[in-house]
Amino acid sequence: MLKRERNLTYALIVLVSLLTVAPVLMLVMGSFSNSLHSFGNFTLKKYIAVYTDPMLFSVLGNTAIFVVGSAAFATILALFLAYLNTRTDIPFKFLFKVLSVMPMMIPHVLFGVSWALLLNPSNGILNMWLMRAFSLSSAPFNIYSLPGMVLVEGLLDMPIAYLIIAPAMGSFDASLEESSRVFKSGPVKTLMRITLPILRPAIMAAFILCIVRALASFGVPSVLGMPGRVYVLSTFIYRVITVSLIADYGKAAAIGMSILVISVGLIYVYRYFTRASDKFVTVSSRGFKPSVVQLRKGKIPLFIILLLISFILIVLPVLVLLYTSLVPYVMVPGKQAFAAMSLQNWRVVIKDPISLRSLKNSLFLCLVGATVGTFLSVLVAYVIVKIKSKASGFLESISFLSFSFPGIVIGIGFMWYFVRTPIYATIWALFFSYVATYLPYGIRPMTSAFVQIHGSLEESSLVCGASFATTMRRIVIPLLVPGIVSSWVLLATMFFRELSLSAVLSRPGTEVLAIQILRFSEDGQWGRLSALGLIMIAISIIMVAGVNILGARFKPGEVREKLVKVESQPLKATS
Amino acid sequence: MEIKIRGLKKRYYSEGKVINALDGVDLDIEANKIFTLLGPSGCGKTTLLRCIVGLETPDEGEIQIGDTIVWSKEKGIYVPTEKRQLGMVFQTYAIWPHMNVFNNVAYPLQNMKLPKAEIAARVAKTLKFVQLEGFESRPSTRLSGGQQQRVALARALVAEPKVILFDEPLSNLDAKLREETRKELKTFLGDLGITAVYVTHDRVEALALSDTIGVMNAGHIVELGSPKKIYFDADHQFVADFIGRANLIPATITEQGEAYTFVDTAVGPIRCQKRSFAPDDELVLCLRPEFIEFGKVEGDDVNHLDGTISQMSFVGEMYETEVDVAGIRIMAKLDPMTRYNEGDRVTLNVKAEQCLLVSK
Numbered sequence: 001m002l003k004r005e006r007n008l009t010y011a012l013i014v015l016v017s018l019l020t021v022a023p024v025l026m027l028v029m030g031s032f033s034n035s036l037h038s039f040g041n042f043t044l045k046k047y048i049a050v051y052t053d054p055m056l057f058s059v060l061g062n063t064a065i066f067v068v069g070s071a072a073f074a075t076i077l078a079l080f081l082a083y084l085n086t087r088t089d090i091p092f093k094f095l096f097k098v099l100s101v102m103p104m105m106i107p108h109v110l111f112g113v114s115w116a117l118l119l120n121p122s123n124g125i126l127n128m129w130l131m132r133a134f135s136l137s138s139a140p141f142n143i144y145s146l147p148g149m150v151l152v153e154g155l156l157d158m159p160i161a162y163l164i165i166a167p168a169m170g171s172f173d174a175s176l177e178e179s180s181r182v183f184k185s186g187p188v189k190t191l192m193r194i195t196l197p198i199l200r201p202a203i204m205a206a207f208i209l210c211i212v213r214a215l216a217s218f219g220v221p222s223v224l225g226m227p228g229r230v231y232v233l234s235t236f237i238y239r240v241i242t243v244s245l246i247a248d249y250g251k252a253a254a255i256g257m258s259i260l261v262i263s264v265g266l267i268y269v270y271r272y273f274t275r276a277s278d279k280f281v282t283v284s285s286r287g288f289k290p291s292v293v294q295l296r297k298g299k300i301p302l303f304i305i306l307l308l309i310s311f312i313l314i315v316l317p318v319l320v321l322l323y324t325s326l327v328p329y330v331m332v333p334g335k336q337a338f339a340a341m342s343l344q345n346w347r348v349v350i351k352d353p354i355s356l357r358s359l360k361n362s363l364f365l366c367l368v369g370a371t372v373g374t375f376l377s378v379l380v381a382y383v384i385v386k387i388k389s390k391a392s393g394f395l396e397s398i399s400f401l402s403f404s405f406p407g408i409v410i411g412i413g414f415m416w417y418f419v420r421t422p423i424y425a426t427i428w429a430l431f432f433s434y435v436a437t438y439l440p441y442g443i444r445p446m447t448s449a450f451v452q453i454h455g456s457l458e459e460s461s462l463v464c465g466a467s468f469a470t471t472m473r474r475i476v477i478p479l480l481v482p483g484i485v486s487s488w489v490l491l492a493t494m495f496f497r498e499l500s501l502s503a504v505l506s507r508p509g510t511e512v513l514a515i516q517i518l519r520f521s522e523d524g525q526w527g528r529l530s531a532l533g534l535i536m537i538a539i540s541i542i543m544v545a546g547v548n549i550l551g552a553r554f555k556p557g558e559v560r561e562k563l564v565k566v567e568s569q570p571l572k573a574t575s
Numbered sequence: 576m577e578i579k580i581r582g583l584k585k586r587y588y589s590e591g592k593v594i595n596a597l598d599g600v601d602l603d604i605e606a607n608k609i610f611t612l613l614g615p616s617g618c619g620k621t622t623l624l625r626c627i628v629g630l631e632t633p634d635e636g637e638i639q640i641g642d643t644i645v646w647s648k649e650k651g652i653y654v655p656t657e658k659r660q661l662g663m664v665f666q667t668y669a670i671w672p673h674m675n676v677f678n679n680v681a682y683p684l685q686n687m688k689l690p691k692a693e694i695a696a697r698v699a700k701t702l703k704f705v706q707l708e709g710f711e712s713r714p715s716t717r718l719s720g721g722q723q724q725r726v727a728l729a730r731a732l733v734a735e736p737k738v739i740l741f742d743e744p745l746s747n748l749d750a751k752l753r754e755e756t757r758k759e760l761k762t763f764l765g766d767l768g769i770t771a772v773y774v775t776h777d778r779v780e781a782l783a784l785s786d787t788i789g790v791m792n793a794g795h796i797v798e799l800g801s802p803k804k805i806y807f808d809a810d811h812q813f814v815a816d817f818i819g820r821a822n823l824i825p826a827t828i829t830e831q832g833e834a835y836t837f838v839d840t841a842v843g844p845i846r847c848q849k850r851s852f853a854p855d856d857e858l859v860l861c862l863r864p865e866f867i868e869f870g871k872v873e874g875d876d877v878n879h880l881d882g883t884i885s886q887m888s889f890v891g892e893m894y895e896t897e898v899d900v901a902g903i904r905i906m907a908k909l910d911p912m913t914r915y916n917e918g919d920r921v922t923l924n925v926k927a928e929q930c931l932l933v934s935k
């Protein structure tokens with residue numbers, strides 16, 4: 001290893017440690033401390049407080065039902081969609097691609113809110129309509145409940161499961177199935193005895209990753225769980241630091257430690273299954289296409305189901321928000337509602353100083369944060385891929401550390417950390433915590449970009465008489481552009497809608513969009529919420545589309561592909 | 576331009592073991608001829624090529640290209656790759672995916688800071704030479720394997736280097752295209768008349784393209800010579816075996832005659848092409864299937880082997896045939912229209928001049 005390379009590696013190890021290892025250490029130490037200001041006096045008081053809290057039992061029960069239920073729902077739905085896409089002759093296959101990138105566009109908290117607007121027990125639009133149509137005395141559905149949370153979280157996590165299951169299903173060797181057919185098994189028996197067992201590792205990996213996501217989820221539990229007093233671990237932490245009279249960060253850290261342990265354990269199980277899945281699924285190099293099942297009579301009904309899922313996931317949330325933003329209070333759509341429509345909510349929102357400040361803060365964090373995050377990712381990915389040493393392996397593991405931690409937990413760690421620094425309660429607290437926590441998402445596309453630059457591409461440039469600088473300028477950097485674009489877009493969209501870290505670290509003056517949405521939701525300001533939410537969605541879409549068009553000038557088609565892949569498998573690089 | 580290599584050594588360390596990729600190579604490559612380094616994978620041929628081009632630095636020795644020493648351990652000379660003014664075609668072609676055909680080919684000229692008009696003219700001329708006229712604006716990602724190969728060749732030729740290097744350039748093509756491209760390449764190189772160093776593990780490529788072949792094994796050049804010399808008159812068992820199909824039978828010299836060398840083998844006494852060896856050399860008789868004839872032919876210079884046809888496999892242009900001679904299976908060829916059958920007793924004829932004695 002050259003001296004220059006060694007220096008770069010060690011500098012990055014120090015920097016990344018400060019970003020990712022430090023908050024975890026602070027979380028551990030915080031959980032054994034009394035309060036933010038009496039740091040370091042070892043005490044077990046907070047753990048005792050957590051494990052004797054009368055609420056804990058119901059919180060754990062809720063959490064178990066919530067994470068397992070939503071993960072199971074997401075996985076089964078994903079399995080169904082993956083099968084339809086890869087193995088049947090269903091029309092309009094591009095819908096599957098749209099479905100799989102949907103969650104990048106619509107923030108989870110807004111998706112949750114749109115369901116609350118439809119199905120909340122007091123004035124949900126669908127509930128009110130059903131009550132009037134069938135003259136019911138009470139609302140038939142209550143979204144502020146565990147089943148409601150399971151349903152919405154499951155829909156949101158479905159794409160993650162889909163992106164793991166669909167490639168496995170699409171790439172396996174059809175002869176495995178065909179030989180089963182030859183030995184006189186029908187298609188259903190073949191599916192049950194051959195196809196699904198072979199896919200089991202991929203399905204389990206998807207299921208476990210959905211559990212991890214649901215455990216870390218804060219948007220849905222806060223918007224749909226807290227109004228009905230249904231608490232899960234993430235909202236339990238939030239309650240400890242906000243709802244109680246005195247914010248108890250020690251207790252929050254102690255709860256966080258428990259989540260961390262579960263989360264890290266699950267990640268190990270997940271890795272076991274992805275490894276098993278890599279071993280199991282035989283990707284045929286000869287370009288075998290799996291046999292396509294003719295749906296015949298089932299084609300139309302199945303296609304209608306697909307359209308319905310697409311409608312629920314993509315169109316419905318935007319439609320509900322648009323409608324709500326135009327009416328003065330929540331009412332059933334009809335003549336009266338259309339007569340009352342106005343831009344009043346929009347006018348209020350664009351003049352509301354806090355909403356404007358949160359928009360400004362989110363834009364700053366998104367643009368500057370994504371740029372800094374991408375720059376750091378380029379350096380880290382370079383060291384991981386091109387400098388192979390023990391130190392670069394260590395850098396890789398600490399860079400991916402934060403992936404397994406729920407945002408709200410790592411946020412508590414940052415709280416203990418930043419309160420000792422001058423950046424506490426400034427926008428920089430959010431800035432550094434965002435970059436640190438989402439670093440794996442920036443590094444992933446960059447490592448695959450570096451891997452793609454085969455050594456001979458650089459060598460042939462040297463043989464052609466180009467200097468090292470020319471080779472960098474004309475060969476290496478242009479080939480990195482697609483990776484840089486995907487890193488930037490991924491980080492920017494995530495920063496723009498960030499909720500769970502901000503829920504802990506945001507202070508008056510450093511509000512961000514998702515927090516402002518949460519405030520509106522807590523206050524029942526549905527109209528303003530919808531207007532602000534739509535502005536948020538529109539900016540996200542413009543940003544993704546704009547950067548993609550820019551990036552497509554270098555490598556058409558590939559950037560979007562990568563965005564899809566990155567969300568699905570950010571963990572593989574850690575193994 | 577000729578290339579002189581003296582005492583070249585290169586070691587790798589892998590899992591605590593030392594691998595001598597080049598174990599003291601001395602080599603003179605003639606100017607304006609096609610020289611091929613042939614050998615199995617891991618024999619050091621690619622390492623040698625990469626040392627010549629400067630992508631690897633040797634541990635010991637000296638490399639001289641034309642009048643310039645480009646690397647010398649003793650004299651402390653290292654000319655970096657980009658200053659050696661060579662052309663190279665990579666195994667993967669290394670066509671830059673973000674550039675079109677024109678920019679790929681023009682790259683070496685752009686690095687020489689030539690005027691734009693001259694660059695355009697020379698690129699057009701070179702593309703015409705490799706039969707890719709009008710492909711200038713084609714994105715390089717939309718080229719077939721054979722076209723990529725030709726773009727790589729054009730890029731290597733465009734700056735008119737005195738030496739061009741090939742690192743297994745045909746190994747990524749399918750069998751049929753490989754044959755066509757090999758013939759094309761022979762025409763191109765014949766027309767150019769420049770020094771070419773060609774690395775391959777494919778004996779047919781080496782035989783068909785080269786003026787001189789250097790057969791490598793375990794970091795050494797085992798044998799050097801024209802294709803015919805290597806094929807007909809190899810000195811070593813490794814070379815004889817690597818360059819073609821061969822029946823290899825251990826042999827001991829019984830008598831050095833005036834015209835022939837007489838040996839004793841498991842298939843009986845054989846008279847061979849005359850050759851002398853050091854007394855303690857272990858010898859092997861090499862019989863190529865294509866030189867074995869069926870049916871008894873009388874003559875002083877013919878060896879006769881009696882046996883039974885144990886297996887015949889029809890492979891189109893011939894029968895691959897195995898004949899059991901005194902318990903040893905001899906590979907031979909039979910005409911596809913032959914009337915011989917499995918189990919027939921046959922006599923095999925091999926001319927003495929085609930019985931090659933090689934050392935182990």
